[in-house]
Amino acid sequence: MTSPADVPPDLYGRRARDPFWAAASAFFNGVQRVRSLRPPAVRPVRPVDRTLALVVQEMRREAADVVSLRLGAPDGRALPAWQPGGHLDVRLPSGRRRQYSLCGDPADRRSYRIAVRRLPGGGGGSREVHDTLTEGAALTAEEPRNAFPFLARDRYLFLAGGIGITPILPMVQAAERLGADWRLVYTGRTRASLAFLDELPAGRTEVRTDDEHGVPDCAALLAAAPADAAVYCCGPAPMIDAVRAAFVPGGPATLHYERFAPAPIVDGRPFQIELARTGAVLDVPADRSALDVIREKAPTVAYSCRQGFCGTCRVSLLAGDADRRHPSDPAPDSLLVCVSRASGGKLTLDL
Ligand code: FES
Known part of the structure; x- marks a missing residue:
């Protein structure tokens, strides 16, 4: 439609004062004013779908009862970014949902890596992964989330127990890239039960297994840490509880931990x-x-x-x-x- 501004000028360059166009111009301007007075249209807020379709690209045995899974998009597209300490909320083919720490390289945007220890007495999620999943299987997951953030510090003590190495592994590698002063104590029942030993930088990693060294003394481990270290701990509930009990708050050191099992119930009543x-x-x-x-x-x-x-x-x-x-x-x-x-x-x- 032609607007009043499109009326051609007369021979002297003046816009025509045609009564029809004057009326049309008034009407046009009025409509514009009414429009500007209307409240802006409110669009319904749609929930953001953070579901990812994934496929198992690779499964590897990492220790006696631990497998790792490399997961990627079916079409190979880039995956949402994550940071050390992040986890993936995975929906298994049975419908079970389980959370697994991301233990690959955050710079790899084409695949995520998780690792799963078989828990014979668990709720069935780990058995499903070990016994039924194969390469090529389809899964869904929520975009990565992080409840165990890794903070930039000068000094770190990492304490990992068993499969608790999974969130710690990318942290160790990040600390190495930062040029930080760090040390990892990696504990477990036996060496054969410890995953990713070959990926841990030598010289800064101390492996302590129950069969060789006895049950670790968490107070002694903490006492050997630099006074201003950031202590990151992940492992079984007794290990976390022992580290928390031994940690002395109030100093420059900080304690960060992530549980794989529920905390004990305090002051519960039937x-x-x-x-x-x-x-x-x-x-x-x-x-x-x-x-x-x-x-x-x-x-x-x-x-x-x-x-x-x-x-x-x-x-x-x-x-x-x-x-x-x-x-x-x-x-x-x-x-x-x-x-x-x-x-x-x-x-x-x-x-
Ligand atoms: S199982 Fe996660 S909130 Fe209850």
């Missing part, structure tokens, strides 16, 4: 859960989580981290007063059953 869909009532003892008890009755209930931060185990809370034990569990009508409990009596859940 309570009951009613599963509304079946009417079953379950007793939760003081020293067990609601999730553990529910899993005995409903083995397919979804969970992943068992520590309150992934949200996988969230269920609707239909009745009862909750004792919420994690900052990410404030919603009044739902409950993270891996950590939260009843403040007394019974909780009724939509399960």
Whole structure:
């Protein structure tokens, strides 16, 4: 459509004062003004889909009961970036969700590497990886997240127990690139159980196995660290607890740790859960989580981290007063059953 500005000038270069165009111009300007007074259109916010389709490019045995998986996009495209300490929330073909630390090279944007230790008494995720996954298998995962960030420091002490080497390995390599003064103590039952030994820079790595050196004395390990070291620790729950107990806060040293298993329940009281869909009532003892008890009755209930931060185990809370034990569990009508409990009596859940 032609606008009033498109009217050709007359022979003297003046715009025509044609009454039709004057009226059209007034109308056009009026429409523009009305438009500018309207509130801006509000577009609905769409949730961002952070799901990645992945394929197992390579599986390797790294230790007696540890396999590593290299995962890439089916079309080979670049993957979202990650930093040392990051993890991948993987959905296995069975639908189980499990979190695995990224243990490859963050500069490699074409593949992620994770490693999985077989846990015979676990929830079945590690057995599924070891016994059923093969190269070429399709998986999905959430984009990497990081709950164990690696900070730039001059000095580090890394403490890794068993499969706890997975988040520590990229940190060690980052510390080496930074030119930092670092030392790693890598513990485990036997040498054969320790993955990635051949990737650890020699000279700064001390391997201590239970069969050769006995159970490590965490207080002695910490005492040997520089006074201003950043201590990064990942391993089984008893190791983390021992390091935390031995660490003296208040000095220049800092302690950073990541658990692979839930923290022990502190000040737990027994309570009951009613599963509304079946009417079953379950007793939760003081020293067990609601999730553990529910899993005995409903083995397919979804969970992943068992520590309150992934949200996988969230269920609707239909009745009862909750004792919420994690900052990410404030919603009044739902409950993270891996950590939260009843403040007394019974909780009724939509399960
Ligand atoms: S399993 Fe992750 S929050 Fe409960």
